[in-house]
Amino acid sequence: MSISKLLFNNTRIFKVISLVNELDKIRISLVSKSKQSTCPKCELPSSKSHSYYIRKIVDLPIFGKQTLIKLKARKFYCSTLECPLKIFTERFKSIFSSYQRRSDRLTKKLLNLVILTGGRPSEKICAEFSVTVSDTSLLRIIAKQELPTTAHVTHLGVDDWAIRKRERYGSILIDLNTNKPIGLLKDREENTFSNWLTQNKQIQLISRDRFINYQRASTQGAPQALQVADRWHLLKNLGETVRKILDREYVVIQKMREKNTMTVQPENKRRKTKTSNHQLQRFTQVKELLAQSKSHREISKLLHMSRVTVKKYELYDKLPAIHCQSSTGIEKHLEYIESRIIQQPTILLKTLHSELKNRGYRGAYNTLSDSLKRFQISIGKAARNKVILPSNLVFWRPSRTMILFVTKKERINKVQRQILDQFCELSPTLRITLELVREFRYMIFEQKCSDSFHTWIDKLNLSGIPEFQSFSKGLLKDTNAIRNAIDLPWSNGPVEGNVNKLKTLKRQMYGRCSIDLLEKRLVLSPD
Template sequence: MDWELRSLVPDGLRIGAIITGEGGVSIEATTTGDGAPCPECGCTSRSVHRHRERALSDLPCMGRPVRLLVRVRHFRCLSPLCPRKVFCERLGGVAAPRARRTDRQGRVLLAIAHESGGEAGARLARDSGMPISPDTLLRIIRRSASPDVSNPVALGVDDWALRKGRTYGTIMVDLHRHRPVGLLPDRSAGSFAEWLVAHPDVRIISRDRGGEYAEGGRLGAPRAVQVADRFHLLKNLGEVVERIMRRHADRLARVPAPGCQGMPWPRRDRAASRERTRSEMRDRYESIQELSRRGMSKSAIARALGVHRHTVQKYMALETAPQRRHRTRGRSILATHEAYILERWRQGCRNAMQLWREVTARGYRGGYGSVARLVAHLRASENTGCRPSQPWPRLTPERSVGLLLAHERDKQEQASIDDLKALHPELCESAAALEGFARLVRSEEGEETERGLHRWMAAAGGSGAPELEAFVVKLRQDVGAVLAGLTLPYSQGQVEGQVNRLKLIKRQMFGRANFDLLRERFLNTGGASRRARDHPVPIFGSTESAPVGIS
């Protein structure tokens, strides 16, 4: 028989016939051995008791389902001491006992189930010629063996939301091999410590500034070096400085936001909506301040006004009513054509459609609506005899923090920062503190980092801003992990990427995302990236491979 036909069936089988029909392809095959060992005692027998046919679903051929119809033999066990008198020969390497599909089809279906889940996996398998139900795919996942996870040396840990705001778990990632190694159903210090005790090789623990994982690391791996993530350090300080700047929002409004180009013509519908929002926020602020002066607690104020307690806390810390954040208007695609439209307006052209056709011929790719709004603005200015008031976008606390954290600034942005620092001493000190800490985080001078950190904490702790002083107190409590985060090459970047992948799998499993299924799918599809395979990070074990501060 040609080798092409022999390759259709697994080794150990001999093709007898191939039958094609509307339902797919059926391959009749027989076993090739002379005898078979008894699964109970291991004695080989050649005494055939009877024959029967096993129907096995196999890999499809050209999109058509394939069935293997294997004629197997039942043998008599000739050992007088064996309790089994008759046994069926095993199809080793072809199918497991009592299985209804071949091993190779089972491996393909398991890969489909891990990657696509139940419903999507069943559709993909059906279209590929392997009809199967979603529930069967989920059973295949549950019956599969968990991946063999080696003990990590550098571990990244973070939390993830099974149900946001209600149920959270813990994810662990091997930072050297770039793959997840564990998933826990909660984020308690005790469960994390137990996991660390079961994996004693961990020497590096990268985490955010949450206290549960710090405590769990101290309990489960007391000799491991904990590393506070640099991004979270900057993010936490940025939020602190933003709260300080919110107290001075009225002063910040005096500084124009950088990067605004084009004419500041208004959208009257949006202006009216924003004014209503400002009025509502101002009324809420005055009500909260009035009830606070009467001695009511935050919870009582929240119940009385029907708002959240955190909203009351935020409004009570402000000196003036807050302002709703609006997106800063960037450069409009009409900006390069505004001079031409103004010139045509002075020449007497008042037709918006005509102006739109003319600027389109000059290269404008936008819609008619933008031109019509600009023409309406010019017409209103002409009718009232004055330009409608529309101030340039002003600096906000969020934009200010973004400018302070920027790697590079142009002249306009630097001018805005200089104007900000000149508004109030507290603004100047908080801005300088954020800039100084950002330089520490981005610095590559490891030897000076420790002295620079202590100098920064001394300066920020004596700034007089209660928010900065509270941040420094928390920083001193975790100064070892902070210093490690500033000097060691570990961060939470990989962990955050794995959390995003976990969210994708969880949303694919909407309604069926039980923890056991989610864990199996996540850990079985989390192989090392190509970069990690091509450029493996050396494992600690010699003085040459150990990072700074690890001996």
């Protein structure tokens, strides 16, 4: 096989005149075998030679050495009288682009590398492979690329992402048919997204969360498209409503603990609390202002705090301490420990520790002993073989208890089930809440039919729970999108995945890149 075929994949366009092997470079001299060339203006061939000049082109490295190609590029007369271009240089498309000092295959490799790793990391990697290029040159390669057209996109996913958290946000657009990003918008305003939709009339379906700007922009910019609310966001919104109910019912939970309705152990002296003097002072100020008949909005402005916090403090008689109990890994083995003690009341702690290590428990022998004491599990006494819930478990916090309410029933263990059962026994509101949440989960994740949606809305309104009644009003404003979310398989899952990828790219560039560069790195990323 000739060197020319080896260098250019069996093409016979070039003839190798010479090959010089230097210490750190390989110089290759080439000349074209073609006797004529096509004019780039009139696209007619010409064989009348005018002159030639030497093009120096860097190619992919060979054997760890930089490859420098010297190409004898000829100039031709254009024989067409009407053509404005009288003299032109022969072109070598798909091999050596015009006005470029790198081969197309090297440029393609550099483009993929800088998209994946960024400017400065790519410069260092290229230096290791005998390719001399600066980070700014690499970034210019990205800047010259054009984004692919969006004319083929029919199913769109949209979500917001933080350009600068809590200050500035943008929008990410995903093709749901391919799960690939197609563009970024510089903000999440209604007009921006609506204008984009107006320019893309082929959109047939839009998957989104319940952000009001996206809802209005989709209705205005793409009235022909089906709107689908994301199921995960629906469950998240429902969980936020449940959290509000739990905050209000916190007094009931406190009463349950005081009356020892749940069997709990005395407070652990080693337990840490996070209630600070500053928090206590703020709590006292809120109570004093509430006593003066100040509104929530006025208190929020005076103390520079969220109205949600003000409402929560209004429900509490005293500021609850946040208890921190570090997990030892024994929690997921509690059911097994209980069953083993029932089977063998005289089991030794050493034997139990060995069995738990085989099940994946990583704690030491002393850690296991201390954990069993914390859970009031006594080894060797059948009378005390019941797992007793300590009062300082994280599930006592409303935020963690809310997770139990929205979690699938089959994924809740025995201890967590006991917590929910005793909550529901004490508070009728929480019992109704749990029933409605599980009915909603069944409707959107198992039944996948929206026929019972309005029936469920009626149950929310008849429940007498103000938080659910407010939640139902918000759902009714977006009824069609929610029913489509239940009936159709589309969701914002691919969008959320690409948002995570976008965050990784942003952090990789230390958050100092432009939106255009970030968009091209995201959209042009190789498969």
